[in-house]
Amino acid sequence: MSHAPVMLDEVCKAINLQKSGRYVDCTFGAGGYSRALLRKQNIALLALDRDPAVKSFAQELQEEFGSKFSFAQTPFSELETAISQNGWDGVDGIVFDIGVSSMQIDQAERGFSFMRDGPLDMRMSDHGPTVADAVNFLSAEALSAIFRTFGEERGARRAAAAIVETRKQSPITSTGALSALMAKALGSGWQKIHPATRVFQALRIYINDELGELTRALSAAERVLRPAGRLVVVTFHSLEDRIVKNFLRERAEAPAQNSRHIPQSEEDAFTASFTLPSRKAIKPGADEIIHNPRARSAKMRIGVREDAPAFPSSPLTFPNIPDLANLEAML
Numbered sequence: 001m002s003h004a005p006v007m008l009d010e011v012c013k014a015i016n017l018q019k020s021g022r023y024v025d026c027t028f029g030a031g032g033y034s035r036a037l038l039r040k041q042n043i044a045l046l047a048l049d050r051d052p053a054v055k056s057f058a059q060e061l062q063e064e065f066g067s068k069f070s071f072a073q074t075p076f077s078e079l080e081t082a083i084s085q086n087g088w089d090g091v092d093g094i095v096f097d098i099g100v101s102s103m104q105i106d107q108a109e110r111g112f113s114f115m116r117d118g119p120l121d122m123r124m125s126d127h128g129p130t131v132a133d134a135v136n137f138l139s140a141e142a143l144s145a146i147f148r149t150f151g152e153e154r155g156a157r158r159a160a161a162a163i164v165e166t167r168k169q170s171p172i173t174s175t176g177a178l179s180a181l182m183a184k185a186l187g188s189g190w191q192k193i194h195p196a197t198r199v200f201q202a203l204r205i206y207i208n209d210e211l212g213e214l215t216r217a218l219s220a221a222e223r224v225l226r227p228a229g230r231l232v233v234v235t236f237h238s239l240e241d242r243i244v245k246n247f248l249r250e251r252a253e254a255p256a257q258n259s260r261h262i263p264q265s266e267e268d269a270f271t272a273s274f275t276l277p278s279r280k281a282i283k284p285g286a287d288e289i290i291h292n293p294r295a296r297s298a299k300m301r302i303g304v305r306e307d308a309p310a311f312p313s314s315p316l317t318f319p320n321i322p323d324l325a326n327l328e329a330m331l
């Protein structure tokens with residue numbers, strides 16, 4: 001099934017296209033956003049995606065829009081490099097539609113779904129460690145921290161212990177095997193969602209460094225957006241939305257009076273690098289949710305870049321969760 005773009009009308013409006021402007025679609029996917037933006041206005045658009053499987057969609061847009069469209073297979077945290085390689089020094093709008101695409105979930109061989117048996121992979125790109133590597137090599141403590149932090153799984157320890165016990169016999173290599181193991185370790189009676197849901201989500205977020213990517217990309221976006229340029233971000237779960245919300249509020253709103261960040265001098269005074277057209281996240285309409293269940297948990301946030309220096313970026317750290325580089329070194 002091809003991917004139905006979520007909140008497309010809202011995104012097209014929020015980005016506020018300017019004639020001859022330069023725009024970046026950081027999550028190209030099947031190209032739903034890119035195509036709609038290029039059809040709406042005479043703009044130049046650079047699309048990024050780290051999944052090599054989207055190249056055929058990029059080819060289609062190349063044919064329709066010629067030199068107005070370009071594509072780079074790269075993680076979106078590399079936004080600044082991608083823009084400068086495209087010959088640009090700034091942009092007028094950046095859009096993110098975070099998460100997995102329907103194409104990724106639907107292909108059993110990518111290993112994203114506990115509903116379809118396939119290899120335990122879940123990488124959005126074509127390199128780096130897989131979920132099978134994480135599950136078979138990380139310690140019980142590390143696995144438990146991943147399930148708790150990225151999956152908000154209450155049975156994190158039980159899930160990790162079951163994995164460590166099972167892999168003593170033989171490695172866990174398929175989505176079917178992990179899903180059945182989680183059903184045994186975490187399933188008890190009636191549940192609204194499959195018992196493996198949170199563990200799968202957590203492993204996907206970990207193996208793709210999804211929250212680190214998002215944090216670095218938001219800061220990069222702040223550095224490359226021109227004054228009045230727009231940042232539009234659609235997210236699908238609370239961990240991501242919280243990162244976007246905090247990022248924008250920290251840059252748009254002076255800290256509260258009793259904060260220890262209160263300026264000591266005038267030069268130290270707070271200068272907003274973004275203004276927020278809406279303090280609250282925008283949600284899809286009821287009609288869209290009926291037609292596209294994936295839209296159910298979507299939230300859109302918008303920032304309008306001010307003419308002020310970018311804030312320093314602050315990296316995300318998660319105690320007890322090893323860097324992907326550490327996992328790679330263990331293999």
Ligand SMILES: C[S@@+](CC[C@H](N)C(=O)[O-])C[C@H]1O[C@@H](n2cnc3c(N)ncnc32)[C@H](O)[C@@H]1O
Binds near residue numbers: 026029032051214
């Ligand atoms: C939800 S889909 C985007 C769908 C797109 N808006 C459309 O209308 O077809 C998300 C896409 O972002 C890509 N993606 C996710 N994280 C990424 C990252 N850190 N860097 C680059 N691409 C990423 C995924 O590979 C996937 O193709």
